[in-house]
Amino acid sequence: MPEVKKIATRDSYGNALAELGREHDDLVVLDADLAAATKTGVFKKEFPERHIDCGIAECNMMGIAAGIAATGKVPFASSFAMFAAGRAFEQVRNSIGYPHLNVKIGATHAGISVGEDGASHQCNEDIALMRTIPGMTIINPADDVEAKAAVRAAYEMNGPVYLRFGRLAVPVINDNPDYKFEIGKGVLLREGKDVTIVATGLCVGGALEAAEKLAAEGISAEVINIHTIKPLDTEIIVNSVKKTGKIVTAEEHSVIGGLGSAVCDCLCEHAPAPVCKIGMYDVFGESGPAAKLLEKYGLDGQGIYEKVKGFVK
Template sequence: MDIGKTVGLEYGPPTRNAFGDALAAIGEENKNIVVVDGDVGNSTRTQYFAEEFPDRFFNMGIAESNLIGVSSGLAASGKDVVAASFAAFLLGNAYDQIRMGVAFPQANVKLVGSHSGISIGEDGPSQMGIEDIALATSLPNFTVIVPADAPATKAATRALFSFDGPAYLRTGRPKVPVVYTNEEVDFEIGKANQLRDGRHATIIACGLMVAAALEAAHTLSEEGFEVRVLDMHTIKPLDETAVKLAAEQTGAIVTAEEHLLHGGLGAAVATAVAQNHPVPMRFVGINNQYAESGEPEELLQKYHLMPEDIAQAVRDAIDQKQKDN
């Protein structure tokens, strides 16, 4: 992929690798952590933890519902539990068990879904998690995090263990642009990071789309538009203060996510905008369809998740703002 390269972003490890590295490091510090996986530890990268702490790692096989039941039981026994599989399998196959075994009792289980979005490429729609954010955010009192790059993922993984209660961390398969060049990422759950300021509009993005948003903002600056960019790494609880300020100060908002438009970041931001300070909005995401198998960047182009798609959405939102004024 070439996203972000025109603004000088270099590519780093996949976010799933960063999660695996961080989990293994935290496991050395916290002996109470146990990890449960659905026979895909070599892909979710929980294998890194398993190699270091085999007595605290449990492979449940391809049986996600049972995986969640076991995780809930371990949490009830006082363990800090990480339950991992592909996003599509974990949230899709085991949703009822997550609802009643994790969300309802507020169990201290941290769900980690890898291979999210369509950028997994050739594996195709059966393994593309594009509904997972909607499913996770619908669960009461669930924290939902979508980090932009490897450094942010390491920080997010550590943040998971800063509180008791259920959470969902979304990771991806491909190498991604490094947005945070300093390994000490300023990461706080529920607080967006402003990566660029502007007065004409705001792009609010998560995951891989943060790098795409930065590239779009650069393109727009060459046209005379100064655009704010927010990394909304926490979808729930949403940073409503940052959203409200963006609406008040820039007057137009575009959201960008590698997820279905229904129930994702855009829906959460739109709710906050409507309740606090309505402004013209546009939404970049997967529009009511499943993708197909292909090269990651070809898929992002086909389903309109590229920097140029974000830039055009910003132009449309600014145009609407000017008409309204």
């Protein structure tokens, strides 16, 4: 078999910004002394006059982004997820969310796949934090194709958007002519009848891998890619669970407040069903190679397969 192409979604972010910058003069990119890591340096090299390095001052950066948005321009404020959602939460809430300004937050290095940077930088709480802000759209793309499409869609919509990107190179799974990205709409990747796997971000590839292994054992798993956590596509989830009767959620994030919690909220209201949540179980991460950490915490294809098999059985 040919080797699967792998690209980190933080690279996709940088490339998408540069592409959009050629098309739109009102796009401005801000960074907090991390242009090389967040890949906004790609944009900076081509459009230095529209790139602002705010230094190691993420809270201030969000305030500047809010001011720029108030002038009618479209700012993308970039930093690690731990700083963009964690350190700058109050500014995001009060300066961007409350006035519903057109600021896009590009949060890279999310989840435990940050690897050797350790628990202090492995943000597994950002989706939960951003979900609590009224009017905030949250997008967690699964691969390069989806990440680029998400950046473009974020630019084209009006209102605050939180975009979540990863450091680890992940398989490109949406490289097909039928792929269509739409904010708030999940993507049915594989049909099944015994269980539904709802995955987001890095775990989408693992969910597809798990579905293949389950199929070999006679378990038919439906796989849904939820790239937009908020607003959530309740229709695709409800329709699937009415067919399969049970759901497993998979995310590189805490099981508290993330995709799993959003799906449970949806099912409680529309179609009560058994749910198994795969993610970080109320623990901090730790330093180590990204692949080994995903394996240890059961977030890779094998881990998802084992969890789903046990849940179904």
